[in-house]
Amino acid sequence: MPTDIAAPRAPRFKPLNFAFLRRKATPGDEGDSRVWALMLVPSLIVFVVLLVASLGLFIEGSLHRDLGYGRTGTEWEISNYLRVFTDSFYLKCLWITVKVSAMATIGTMLLAFPVAYVIARLRSRWAMLLLAGIVASTFITIVIKVFGLMILFASNGFMNRTLLALGIVGEPVVLLGSEGGVVVGLMQFTLGFAVLLLYSVVQTIPRSYEEAAQALGANRLRVARRVLLPLCLPGISVGGLMIFNMCMGAFTSAALIGGGKVMTLPILIQRTIMMEVKYSMAATLAALLLFAVIAVNLLSIFLMRRMRAGRKVIA
Amino acid sequence: MPSILGNFLRLSAAAFAVATLAASPLSAQQRFDGVTLRVATFGGVWRDIMDKELSPKFAALGGKLEFITGSPQVNFAKLIAARGRPPFDVMEILDAQTGDFAKTDFLLPIDYSKIPNGQYLSDFQKQKMLIASWATQEGICYNVDKYKELGLPAPTTYKDLANPALVGKVMIPDINSGGGLAGFGAMAYAAGGDEKNVAPGVELIKSLKTLKFWAQGDQVVLSFQSGDIVAAVAHTGWCLRTFKQGQPVAAVHPTINAKTTGVSKDGWLGVIKGTPNEAAATWFLNQYVDADYQLTFSIVGGVVPVNTKAIQRMGEDPVFAKMMQLKPEQMAQQLHIDYTKVNIPEWVDQWNRMVVK
Numbered sequence: 001m002p003t004d005i006a007a008p009r010a011p012r013f014k015p016l017n018f019a020f021l022r023r024k025a026t027p028g029d030e031g032d033s034r035v036w037a038l039m040l041v042p043s044l045i046v047f048v049v050l051l052v053a054s055l056g057l058f059i060e061g062s063l064h065r066d067l068g069y070g071r072t073g074t075e076w077e078i079s080n081y082l083r084v085f086t087d088s089f090y091l092k093c094l095w096i097t098v099k100v101s102a103m104a105t106i107g108t109m110l111l112a113f114p115v116a117y118v119i120a121r122l123r124s125r126w127a128m129l130l131l132a133g134i135v136a137s138t139f140i141t142i143v144i145k146v147f148g149l150m151i152l153f154a155s156n157g158f159m160n161r162t163l164l165a166l167g168i169v170g171e172p173v174v175l176l177g178s179e180g181g182v183v184v185g186l187m188q189f190t191l192g193f194a195v196l197l198l199y200s201v202v203q204t205i206p207r208s209y210e211e212a213a214q215a216l217g218a219n220r221l222r223v224a225r226r227v228l229l230p231l232c233l234p235g236i237s238v239g240g241l242m243i244f245n246m247c248m249g250a251f252t253s254a255a256l257i258g259g260g261k262v263m264t265l266p267i268l269i270q271r272t273i274m275m276e277v278k279y280s281m282a283a284t285l286a287a288l289l290l291f292a293v294i295a296v297n298l299l300s301i302f303l304m305r306r307m308r309a310g311r312k313v314i315a
Numbered sequence: 316m317p318s319i320l321g322n323f324l325r326l327s328a329a330a331f332a333v334a335t336l337a338a339s340p341l342s343a344q345q346r347f348d349g350v351t352l353r354v355a356t357f358g359g360v361w362r363d364i365m366d367k368e369l370s371p372k373f374a375a376l377g378g379k380l381e382f383i384t385g386s387p388q389v390n391f392a393k394l395i396a397a398r399g400r401p402p403f404d405v406m407e408i409l410d411a412q413t414g415d416f417a418k419t420d421f422l423l424p425i426d427y428s429k430i431p432n433g434q435y436l437s438d439f440q441k442q443k444m445l446i447a448s449w450a451t452q453e454g455i456c457y458n459v460d461k462y463k464e465l466g467l468p469a470p471t472t473y474k475d476l477a478n479p480a481l482v483g484k485v486m487i488p489d490i491n492s493g494g495g496l497a498g499f500g501a502m503a504y505a506a507g508g509d510e511k512n513v514a515p516g517v518e519l520i521k522s523l524k525t526l527k528f529w530a531q532g533d534q535v536v537l538s539f540q541s542g543d544i545v546a547a548v549a550h551t552g553w554c555l556r557t558f559k560q561g562q563p564v565a566a567v568h569p570t571i572n573a574k575t576t577g578v579s580k581d582g583w584l585g586v587i588k589g590t591p592n593e594a595a596a597t598w599f600l601n602q603y604v605d606a607d608y609q610l611t612f613s614i615v616g617g618v619v620p621v622n623t624k625a626i627q628r629m630g631e632d633p634v635f636a637k638m639m640q641l642k643p644e645q646m647a648q649q650l651h652i653d654y655t656k657v658n659i660p661e662w663v664d665q666w667n668r669m670v671v672k
Contacts, residue, residue: 068660069419070395092671154541174483176543177527259527260489263671271667274392275491276660 055290062283070277080284090268090285094292097264100179100254101247104186108194109240111187116198117228121207131199138192145188146256150176177259185253190243197242201235202228237304241297248293265289345594347378352595353403355393357493358384359533360556361407364612369602378595386493387412394421394587404590405599408445410581411496411654416444422585423593430601435622445583446600449612450619452639452649453497453578455567456554457546458539465545472570473505473519476546482524486538487548489528490666497580498548499662500652505571510656517669528670536560550580551638552617558634566638571650577640579649582618619646 062080065073084090119130152159153175160172175181205228213223229236251266258267265285272282352373356362362382370380383390383402387409393402408416416422422444427433433441440447455470462469465480476485487502488494503509503516526544529535532553538544539557547553554566568577584603586596602608609620610628619639620626630641640646 069415070392070398089668089671096671151541154543156542174526174543177483177525255530259486260491260530261525261527261670263667268667271491271663274389275663277392277395278660 058283059287061280062287064280066278066280068277070279072280080281081287083281084284084288090288093263093265093268094288096179096262097248097266097289098292098296100182100186100262100264101244101250103183104190104247105240105244107183108187108190108243109198109236112191112194112198113232113236116195117202119195120199120202131196134192134195138196142189142252143256146185146253149185149188150257153181175257177257177261179258179262181257182254182262182264185257186247186250189250189253190246193246194239194243197239198232198235201232201239204235205231234304237300241300244296245293248289248296265292345376345598347373347376347592347595347598350378350592350595351381352378352405352592352599353381353383354599355383355385355387355390355403355406357386357407359531360616364615368608368611369599372602373595373599376598380599386491388491388496391415399589401587401589404587404592404596406585406587407448408583408585409493409496410583410652411500411657411659413445413583414654414657415659416585417655421588423588423590425586425600426597429594429597430604432601432604432606432622435606435624436604437621437623440621442583445585446604447581447621448584448603449582449609449616449621451494451497451550451552451580451582451617452566452568452619453494453501453548453550453580454554455546455569456535456539456549456551456557456564457567458544458563459565460563461545469565470546470567470569473502473523473548476548477519477522477524481545483526484543484545485523485525485547486527486529486535486544487520487523487525489530490663492528492530493532494548494550494580495528496654496657496659496662497578497652499666500657501569501571501578501650502548504575504650504652505569510653513662513665517665521669521672532556539564550617555617555634555638558638568640568649575648575650577645577649579619579646579651581651 061072063076063078065075065077065079067073115134119127119134122130151157153173154160155172155174160169163169163173164171175184209227209231210223213227214220218226249266250264251270254262254264254267255270258264260267265288269282269285269289272278272285354365356365362384366380366382373380383393385393387407390403390406391408391412394406424443425441425446427441430446433446436447455473455476457470459469467478467480468475470476488498490496490499499513499516499520500510502519503513506515506519508515526538527534529538529547529549532549535544535547535549535553536557538547539562540560551566554564557564570576571578584600586593586600590596604622606620606622606624606628609622609625612618613620613625613629614632614635617638619641620629626641629635629639635641640649
């Protein structure tokens with residue numbers, strides 16, 4: 001019967017149900033679930049010790065006054081937070097960080113998606129070679145990548161000589177010491193990760209969907225806009241958020257390409273620790289960065305849900 | 316009797332031999348078997364010269380030198396973060412930090428009786444907790460050919476770098492860098508301010524329209540080579556290294572005011588309290604101010620030695636004589652920032668705000 005073919009397949013594993021932890025196990029009952037749940041325990045310990053505890057420590061540290069030379073007061077107070085939220089300097093640093101991260105994320109996703117799509121749809125062995133190349137590039141330390149970029153875009157570097165010779169630019173393109181340069185550096189840092197992420201997203205979409213749309217008369221652009229992108233949107237959104245989070249915390253690109261002229265929060269945190277030796281203020285700035293990242297992520301998830309809900313209503 | 320006399324003579328000879336050996340310079344040298352002396356210093360050439368010149372000598376005494384690199388500001392932060400467990404035994408300290416060290420309790424007193432090379436230092440260079448190690452001459456390094464192409468005269472002051480023809484072609488040290496505080500202070504002075512009032516310096520820096528603020532001196536060399544910059548505020552050592560790389564650069568000691576030309580930045584060494592290797596650290600200090608090492612170090616690093624014998628010999632070199640101010644009257648004219656009047660976190664804050672504005 002054709003209906004048998006369309007019937008949903010039973011899940012391979014039973015869904016996790018932690019109720020079993022509260023009752024006695026019976027032979028053959030819930031065995032798989034228990035094993036899977038136990039496997040989560042090491043991750044949970046690592047999560048609690050390395051993430052929750054360390055976050056708790058620095059947030060607690062932010063609630064004290066700096067007394068100079070790394071010493072902090074014992075009283076709990078919110079003076080650092082008051083200063084951060086009432087001083088336009090800190091808010092501007094936050095704005096610069098969000099701005100360059102958002103620009104880099106958009107640029108990275110726009111560049112990464114076509115590459116990921118082409119590799120995912122390639123039927124030749126080149127696909128694996130290209131993918132291996134991208135994976136290998138992500139192993140190269142960011143310092144080397146950034147120095148490469150700086151050499152490439154030096155006034156007498158290859159890019160500028162080529163652009164000048166072709167008459168595309170009248171003066172050498174300067175990346176150093178500009179927000180634009182930092183955006184390019186962040187894109188270089190995250191591009192490989194983005195391609196890998198989007199590759200796995202595109203892989204999950206059956207090629208037959210696009211072929212069916214084309215068979216029904218849609219051109220390539222329409223297929224991309226009406227079939228591919230809507231299906232990839234959750235993956236693109238999650239990938240975009242991951243890239244944004246990476247950019248928000250990125251230090252090396254901003255430090256080396258920004259040349260001390262682009263004051264992102266990670267750079268300010270480093271200076272507050274290394275130059276001013278104000279641990280509480282640095283912890284406050286780190287907390288600000290953390291809360292900003294969480295806020296942007298929650299806002300994005302909220303907007304995605306609203307978009308999805310809106311689409312369902314329209315449907 | 317003869318046997319008694321013979322024994323006495325033999326014993327006397329043995330005692331004499333032991334006494335002679337004990338008094339000889341060879342046995343006077345201490346052994347540092349198994350000692351690893353950790354030295355906090357700058358990276359790059361600074362570290363390399365020490366490694367090349369001093370590591371073999373220390374190894375010959377059974378020890379090993381280990382270098383913890385970073386700017387002195389960064390190393391001071393490491394010292395604080397270590398909370399009483401010294402991460403290194405000896406540290407290179409900037410004049411800008413002497414006030415910080417005076418307020419804290421990180422250093423051991425220096426035993427000058429074990430530093431014979433200290434006799435070639437001036438008295439002010441031998442302080443209770445700090446011994447002078449070098450001085451740099453912070454100035455302007457510029458590409459002579461590019462200046463000619465642009466039709467500009469050689470710069471004589473920091474303000475000359477604000478020429479519209481140099482927009483985006485100048486680098487100055489970041490406050491984070493080794494020369495950052497000296498550069499910032501010097502520009503404040505040159506613009507009419509002082510240690511307590513750096514606002515004029517902030518305005519001057521804003522007017523420069525710099526390409527970037529350099530964090531490590533080798534960025535100066537690379538940026539001259541890549542053609543990204545035409546001039547930089549840096550110490551003459553970096554100018555010298557750029558010159559050695561084949562770039563047509565010259566050093567200028569900027570006029571600060573009617574009485575002052577050039578800026579001096581002094582380096583010091585200190586032994587960190589709590590070190591288990593105090594004797595080895597003192598040995599290191601003595602070697603550092605040795606005339607031969609000072610000369611080698613100064614020639615390669617482009618710094619001014621503190622050992623008077625080395626200064627004399629360095630002045631005989633035509634390249635150094637041209638790039639540096641080595642005559643006593645010239646050195647006396649240089650600006651020495653009084654860091655006891657400086658609130659460094661306040662300077663850093665003002666710098667950061669300038670960058671964001």
